Amino acid sequence: MHRLLKNKRAEGYIDICVGVVALLCVLVLTINIYSFFTLKQDLDEISEQLIQVATYNGCFSDEFNQRANDLKTQFFDFDYTVSASSYYNAALKKVQLGQKMTVTVSVQTKLVGVGVVSVPITCTSTRSGISEKYWKG
Secondary structure: OOHHHHOOOOOHHHHHHHHHHHHHHHHHHHHHHHHHHHHHHHHHHHHHHHHHHHHOOOOOHHHHHHHHHHHHHHOOOOOOEEEOOOEEEEOOOOOOOOOOOEEEEEEEEEEOOOOOOOEEEEEEEEEEEEEOOOOOO
């Protein structure tokens, strides 16, 4: 044992350095996973609020766009797409009572902590609902 402590080859130091680097890699990975969970939670909340506005109004109107802009200032800049099973008026994006409406919210982000390589990732959240408005013809 005394001979091992007097050994000057620095094998113990190399083991400690490799262990510290591995610990830092695990820490960066944990932080990335946590940030993706919080991002997904925010996207779910945004899409839920947008589909509530759309189903209540029965269309993807100016009120819907205003709510999307409010959420962009509250959270972060995101992209959204809207669709419906069938439109009552496609030009005004009105959806008849009982028809399915869908909102998809997405944001482009990058995986950080992997060195000079930038890994782009797109996170999305989709919510659907039923139109609550009857449009008279």
